[in-house]
Amino acid sequence: MSDALDQEDWSKPAAMAIPEGGYFKEKVEQGRYGPVFPKSPACYGFTIIAKIIPGREEVFYEYGRTLERAVAGQPDCLAILELHYLRWVLFPIKGETYFMYQGIFDTDFDKYTEDAVSLFTKLGIRTVFENLEGFPTDWQTNAPAFIKFVRDHQCPSFLEYGEYPYVSADEIKKALKLKAAFSSMLDQMQ
Amino acid sequence: MLEFEDIQHILLTRAPALTGRYEFLSFRNAAGGRAWLSAILETVQSAAAMQASVDQNKRWVTVAFTWNGLRALGVDEASLATFPEEFRQGMVARAEMLGDTGENHPDNWVDGLASPDLHAIAILFARDGTERQRCQAEHAKLVAQCAGVELLSTLDLEATPPYDYAHDHFGYRDRLSQPVIDGTGEVPTPGSGAPLKPGEFILGYPDEAGPPANLPQPEILSRNGSYMAYRRLEEHVGRFRDFLRQHGQTPEEQELIAAKLMGRWRSGAPLVLAPDRDDPALGADPQRNNDFNYKQMDPHGYAVPLGSHMRRLNPRDTAANMNRRRLIRRGATYGPHLPEDAAEDGLERGIAAFIVCASLIRQFEFAQNVWVNDRTFHELGNERDPIIGTQDGTLEYKIPRRPIRKKIAGLPAFTTVRGGAYFFLPGIKALRYLATPSDARQG
Numbered sequence: 001m002s003d004a005l006d007q008e009d010w011s012k013p014a015a016m017a018i019p020e021g022g023y024f025k026e027k028v029e030q031g032r033y034g035p036v037f038p039k040s041p042a043c044y045g046f047t048i049i050a051k052i053i054p055g056r057e058e059v060f061y062e063y064g065r066t067l068e069r070a071v072a073g074q075p076d077c078l079a080i081l082e083l084h085y086l087r088w089v090l091f092p093i094k095g096e097t098y099f100m101y102q103g104i105f106d107t108d109f110d111k112y113t114e115d116a117v118s119l120f121t122k123l124g125i126r127t128v129f130e131n132l133e134g135f136p137t138d139w140q141t142n143a144p145a146f147i148k149f150v151r152d153h154q155c156p157s158f159l160e161y162g163e164y165p166y167v168s169a170d171e172i173k174k175a176l177k178l179k180a181a182f183s184s185m186l187d188q189m190q
Numbered sequence: 191m192l193e194f195e196d197i198q199h200i201l202l203t204r205a206p207a208l209t210g211r212y213e214f215l216s217f218r219n220a221a222g223g224r225a226w227l228s229a230i231l232e233t234v235q236s237a238a239a240m241q242a243s244v245d246q247n248k249r250w251v252t253v254a255f256t257w258n259g260l261r262a263l264g265v266d267e268a269s270l271a272t273f274p275e276e277f278r279q280g281m282v283a284r285a286e287m288l289g290d291t292g293e294n295h296p297d298n299w300v301d302g303l304a305s306p307d308l309h310a311i312a313i314l315f316a317r318d319g320t321e322r323q324r325c326q327a328e329h330a331k332l333v334a335q336c337a338g339v340e341l342l343s344t345l346d347l348e349a350t351p352p353y354d355y356a357h358d359h360f361g362y363r364d365r366l367s368q369p370v371i372d373g374t375g376e377v378p379t380p381g382s383g384a385p386l387k388p389g390e391f392i393l394g395y396p397d398e399a400g401p402p403a404n405l406p407q408p409e410i411l412s413r414n415g416s417y418m419a420y421r422r423l424e425e426h427v428g429r430f431r432d433f434l435r436q437h438g439q440t441p442e443e444q445e446l447i448a449a450k451l452m453g454r455w456r457s458g459a460p461l462v463l464a465p466d467r468d469d470p471a472l473g474a475d476p477q478r479n480n481d482f483n484y485k486q487m488d489p490h491g492y493a494v495p496l497g498s499h500m501r502r503l504n505p506r507d508t509a510a511n512m513n514r515r516r517l518i519r520r521g522a523t524y525g526p527h528l529p530e531d532a533a534e535d536g537l538e539r540g541i542a543a544f545i546v547c548a549s550l551i552r553q554f555e556f557a558q559n560v561w562v563n564d565r566t567f568h569e570l571g572n573e574r575d576p577i578i579g580t581q582d583g584t585l586e587y588k589i590p591r592r593p594i595r596k597k598i599a600g601l602p603a604f605t606t607v608r609g610g611a612y613f614f615l616p617g618i619k620a621l622r623y624l625a626t627p628s629d630a631r632q633g
Contacts, residue, residue: 030287032276032555080510111560114552118511121399141403143552144275170569 008166014041015161022156033110033147037154041162043084044112045104050153052090052097056131060090060099063128080115082106084169088128099132106168109154113147192373192388192395196414196617198252199240200313200520201392201546202374204365205250207315209322210347210522212542213329215339216307220264220627222338223309227253227263227625229332230312236618248321252313253621254418254613256280259309263624265411272407273614276551277417280306281610288555289563289580294607301343303422303609308342311420311613313544315347315522322346345422345542347522355458355474358523359425359539360448360577360604363458363473367480367504369516381481386513391548392416398513406614411624414617418520418544419554422609423578425541428534430604437598442467450589451576453500460500465493483507491590496568499577502561508568517553518546540605550612578605 019025022037029036037044052060070077082105089100105112120127121140129135129149136145164172194202217223233251235243240250255263257278261270276284282296282304290296296304312329316322333339350357356364370378371392372385389397393405394413406412438444445468449455455464458473462482472478485507488494494501506512525539547553561567562575565585574580576587581603589596616624623631 030284032287032551032559106566108560111556114556115510118399118514138403141400168566168569174569 010164010167010171012165013161013163014165015159016040018156018158018160020158022154031108031110033144034151036108036110037156039166040157040160041165042160043104043106043162043166043168044108045157045160046102046109046112046150047155047157048099048101048150048153049155050099050129050132050134052099053131053133054096057090057097059131060088060128064088078119080119081112082169099128106170109151110147113150114143117143117146192371192392193414193617194238194241195236196619197237197392198414198615198617199235199237199250200252200544201416201518201615202237202371203240203244204520205240205315206244207250207317207522208349208353209317209319210313210315211322211326212345212347213312213314214301214303214308214342214344215310215312215333216302216305216342217259217262217309218338218340220262222336223259223263224625224627226332226336226339227621229336230329231618231621231625234618234621248317249325250315251325252615253310254313254615255310255624256308256611256613258306260614260624262309264628265624266628269407269411272405274404274406274549274551276555277612277614281419281612284555288558289574290607290610291580292582293603294580296610299607299609300422301345301609303343303420303611305342308611311611345524347524347542348526350523350527357456358541359427359525359528360430361456362448362452362454363456365519366454366458366476367500369518379476379480380478381483383513386516389548390514390516390553391518391546393548397548411616411620413620415620416546416548416615417550417554418546418613418615419550420542420544420609420611420613421607422524422542423540424538424606424608426534426602426604426606427528427539429602431530433602433604450495451498451587453494453498461493462488491568492592495587495589497570497573497576497587499575502567502575502579503557505561515553515556516547517557520544520546538608540608544613546615576601576604 018038018040023035024038029038037046084104084106087102089102091098091100103112107115117139127139129139135149136142139146215226230251230253234253235250257270257273257280270278281288285291285296302308314322314325316325333341350359358364367382370376370382370385371388373388376385378385387397388395389402393415394402394409396402434444434447437447445455449461449468454460455468455473457468457470458479459469460479460482462484463478464472483506484494484501491501509515521541521543523540524542526537528535528539545554562579565572565574567573570588572586573588574585581601583600583602585601587598587601589598
């Protein structure tokens with residue numbers, strides 16, 4: 001549920017400073033698996049950072065190629081996650097490799113993770129999370145454990161900005177379709 | 191193979207009852223609770239027993255327990271800890287997430303339903319009022335015999351006229367779109383989708399994601415069990431009828447508004463198949479009344495508004511993982527019928543229903559949190575379910591139509607949550623297990 005709608009005005013760029021911990025203490029919304037990180041001008045999202053199991057770097061690069069092929073073969077395969085953008089990053093800290101998974105989406109955090117578990121299972125994709133230290137091995141049958149891992153490794157933003165704040169990916173796609181339809185209509189009137 | 195002789199009948203069957211009663215109980219001590227359970231479980235029928243005797247029987251009994259109730263019966267802490275978090279917390283603790291705020295808040299619930307002392311429910315469905323009275327007296331005798339067992343509250347159920355089909359106080363035909371469980375032999379009606387794996391509703395069986403996992407322990411306690419979310423929803427019939435009159439000049443326009451809120455005409459005819467005028471014959475025909483989809487037949491909601499009750503609770507082919515979100519509904523109406531031409535009388539009437547599922551968090555809570563109360567469902571913005579969503583008069587309801595949609599601002603609350611609870615519905619063997627003191631159990 002989002003109660004941020006009242007201040008939503010896509011035409012006015014907006015920034016939101018977020019308190020330490022990721023929640024506004026006076027306005028914490030409860031979700032099914034715990035408090036929900038607030039919707040910001042950059043919509044819902046997460047930044048998950050975890051250490052990878054040493055020596056598994058190549059698995060991540062291979063996973064990148066696999067997911068590229070999956071999306072090319074079925075462009076709407078991730079549609080249920082209601083995404084804007086995803087970024088997968090590997091980076092070193094003191095000789096060890098860490099993984100950052102950053103997403104911006106329009107559904108809430110718990111629904112995203114629950115849908116992702118189901119999606120990975122259905123597509124037969126092993127999640128790259130299996131190569132992270134501490135990831136539950138029974139994730140395919142234990143969505144709550146997957147969600148707990150993701151929550152435990154979430155690093156909430158302290159500031160988020162949107163040039164066209166709060167607008168969902170669906171609304172953006174609708175606007176682009178409308179523009180295309182108008183262009184086509186104008187072409188017909190020449 | 192489903193163990194029909196061990197599954198409580200309410201999970202798989204619907205009793206041919208016109209009346210009934212819920213009795214909510216509290217156990218002051220485990221021995222008393224077990225004595226009560228030992229006695230009443232002789233009347234609790236399995237699905238197999240119920241089907242074999244349905245023509246002769248006049249009453250059907252179900253029993254279920256809250257997490258506090260399992261503890262009060264003497265279930266040990268190690269076992270209690272294996273139940274899922276949401277069930278352990280109970281519906282009251284989950285109120286904000288469920289949208290039970292304002293008038294719907296547990297502080298306003300009736301009959302002790304928000305109390306941690308709520309331990310068990312005995313559900314009675316009876317063929318007629320005489321049988322209900324007899325059962326009520328029998329149960330009162332039993333409770334009096336069991337030291338430490340107290341009746342917290344009761345609720346009498348009554349079907350509303352006309353009695354020839356199931357419907358609520360608003361007049362909407364009910365029981366039109368129920369999932370079918372694989373292995374029951376039941377054939378889904380056209381449009382209802384394939385049968386679902388039993389583990390979506392019954393613990394101990396494979397579900398749509400694979401073999402069963404993370405079930406409460408010991409196995410005898412969870413096998414053939416399920417969870418039930420109880421919701422006592424008051425229906426504000428006078429307010430609903432006033433709303434229809436306010437937004438419809440003629441009886442036909444009022445019927446159309448009622449249909450647009452639900453997604454079906456009150457006769458049950460779906461708007462996708464009967465967009466302009468009611469078709470009662472279609473509404474009453476199970477071979478046709480559920481045979482439609484949204485993606486191809488009504489993608490923009492010109493027939494069934496995107497935010498209508500039916501579309502939110504079962505988005506069909508426009509939502510992901512539908513097979514993991516399905517719910518079985520049981521229950522009945524309560525309170526006096528309000529005749530069509532009568533003014534609001536201020537008496538409480540509504541639906542007292544159980545939503546049955548194998549995972550409260552994945553099925554019931556998802557539906558309530560994401561489908562019913564998400565203001566941005568289908569990009570609607572500023573809307574919730576018009577029938578059961580949390581409404582405070584500030585939200586709207588949009589009815590798509592060409593050339594310009596109709597927008598109703600300030601939608602009133604047509605329903606109020608008057609109580610609720612999470613219950614565990616054990617199998618028959620599990621009831622015997624619970625009725626036996628732990629030091630006397632075998633195995």
